[in-house]
Amino acid sequence: MIGLIDVGTGNTNSVYRVLRFLGCKAKLCSEPSQLMNCNKLIFPGVGGFAEVSGRLIQTKMKEAIKQLVINEKSPFLGICLGMQLMAEKGHEGGLNKGLGLIDAEVKKLAVPTSEFRLPHIGWNDVYFQESKLFKNISNGSCFYFVHSYAMTIREQPKDKEISIATSDYGNTFIAGFEKDNLFGVQFHPEKSQQVGIQLLKNYIEI
Amino acid sequence: MLRNRVIPVVLLDGYSVVKTIRFKERRNLGSPITVARIYNRRNVDELMLLDIDASKNGDKIDEMTVEEVASECFMPLSVGGGLQNCADIANILSKGADKVVLNTSALKSLSFVKEAADMFGSQCIVASVDVLKKADNYTVFSHSGVPVNFGLIDWINKLEEAGIGELVINSVDNDGVMCGYDYELITLVSNIVSVPIIALGGVQEPTDAVNGVKAGASAIAAASIFHFTDYTPNDLKLAMNEANIPVRL
Numbered sequence: 001m002i003g004l005i006d007v008g009t010g011n012t013n014s015v016y017r018v019l020r021f022l023g024c025k026a027k028l029c030s031e032p033s034q035l036m037n038c039n040k041l042i043f044p045g046v047g048g049f050a051e052v053s054g055r056l057i058q059t060k061m062k063e064a065i066k067q068l069v070i071n072e073k074s075p076f077l078g079i080c081l082g083m084q085l086m087a088e089k090g091h092e093g094g095l096n097k098g099l100g101l102i103d104a105e106v107k108k109l110a111v112p113t114s115e116f117r118l119p120h121i122g123w124n125d126v127y128f129q130e131s132k133l134f135k136n137i138s139n140g141s142c143f144y145f146v147h148s149y150a151m152t153i154r155e156q157p158k159d160k161e162i163s164i165a166t167s168d169y170g171n172t173f174i175a176g177f178e179k180d181n182l183f184g185v186q187f188h189p190e191k192s193q194q195v196g197i198q199l200l201k202n203y204i205e206i
Numbered sequence: 207m208l209r210n211r212v213i214p215v216v217l218l219d220g221y222s223v224v225k226t227i228r229f230k231e232r233r234n235l236g237s238p239i240t241v242a243r244i245y246n247r248r249n250v251d252e253l254m255l256l257d258i259d260a261s262k263n264g265d266k267i268d269e270m271t272v273e274e275v276a277s278e279c280f281m282p283l284s285v286g287g288g289l290q291n292c293a294d295i296a297n298i299l300s301k302g303a304d305k306v307v308l309n310t311s312a313l314k315s316l317s318f319v320k321e322a323a324d325m326f327g328s329q330c331i332v333a334s335v336d337v338l339k340k341a342d343n344y345t346v347f348s349h350s351g352v353p354v355n356f357g358l359i360d361w362i363n364k365l366e367e368a369g370i371g372e373l374v375i376n377s378v379d380n381d382g383v384m385c386g387y388d389y390e391l392i393t394l395v396s397n398i399v400s401v402p403i404i405a406l407g408g409v410q411e412p413t414d415a416v417n418g419v420k421a422g423a424s425a426i427a428a429a430s431i432f433h434f435t436d437y438t439p440n441d442l443k444l445a446m447n448e449a450n451i452p453v454r455l
Contacts, residue, residue: 119329123454146329
């Protein structure tokens with residue numbers, strides 16, 4: 001059973017629909033008790049970092065998620081804001097704490113000229129290293145992005161512990177990462193048609 | 207590298223798809239789910255669903271229509287029509303919308319736009335501005351009859367300050383007439399705001415898409431050309447590609 005973390009601002013139903021389409025059992029979880037029989041988690045992200053960070057604490061979901069992911073090693077996939085919230089902290093809407101699952105920070109996308117308008121919205125190509133999420137997907141495929149902030153990872157990739165996916169919007173930025181049971185994608189696979197559906201299928205099969 | 211988008215727009219009046227000419231005459235085009243299915247088969251970049259009468263009638267865009275469209279289309283969906291507060295936005299996002307389009311409610315309250323951007327993130331909030339030319343001046347037009355207290359330039363600056371993620375610029379004069387975009391308008395607006403601009407109103411043929419991007423649009427939106435001619439969104443993208451504009455093919 002996949003648990004879809006729902007803090008009330010997201011497009012959880014979009015991910016839910018793709019999972020159903022793929023024949024996978026999933027449920028929306030807005031409080032800790034609902035996470036109990038879930039063996040995999042997805043955190044679809046729409047919202048502001050500050051707002052959602054607050055809601056995770058208020059609902060006690062923050063601790064419940066950390067317990068499952070850190071202690072029980074449940075696979076966790078963060079999407080867009082969901083990926084950003086896996087970081088230690090984020091700068092959107094003031095400085096706020098994330099889930100702290102990975103040594104990273106979230107800052108506004110650095111663009112070289114005003115020709116690169118923000119938010120970064122639309123289809124962009126993603127390049128990945130060896131990866132479980134991107135199996136059967138051509139390197140350089142386009143996925144749908146809609147964000148102004150991105151993650152900078154401080155952990156040094158040691159012995160291929162961390163696998164990074166990147167995209168380019170004036171400068172290279174992190175489009176995804178994989179480390180043990182932790183997965184994050186900055187783009188929206190549930191909105192990226194065939195390649196997105198393949199990626200979610202890959203996650204279900206991990 | 208980011209691709210420029212082609213976004214078909216589906217206008218609704220309650221439950222049916224309609225197309226207007228200069229915001230006046232209307233033609234009824236049937237069921238939104240049928241229209242959405244065709245676009246989904248064509249693998250479009252994004253879809254925009256707007257209920258053009260909702261605000262005027264004190265209604266909201268029909269959530270079951272949104273839910274139905276979203277259940278068949280695994281692509282980005284922007285939705286607008288009578289959304290008045292954050293609860294409306296949260297509700298319509300839960301039905302499958304990814305972004306919301308605000309027009310009348312923004313004219314009624316800029317602080318609502320800011321509140322929505324803070325809660326849902328700027329990237330979720332699209333403002334739509336209808337523009338009418340009056341004696342050589344571009345003015346902001348309200349179809350639902352809300353008083354407009356700002357000139358166009360002032361208004362778009364205020365929307366950007368309030369935290370919108372994208373701006374739809376819709377030319378009332380060119381709406382539905384398929385004589386090309388108002389390029390001057392697109393350039394004017396794109397030089398003022400820094401968010402992505404979605405140009406709407408007047409696309410007649412693929413070269414309009416090319417010229418729209420050259421005039422400053424980040425995305426090309428259109429309705430009549432797809433309803434009434436044989437051109438598909440892909441035809442526009444092929445022309446853009448020929449002109450070395452990055453697109454997803």
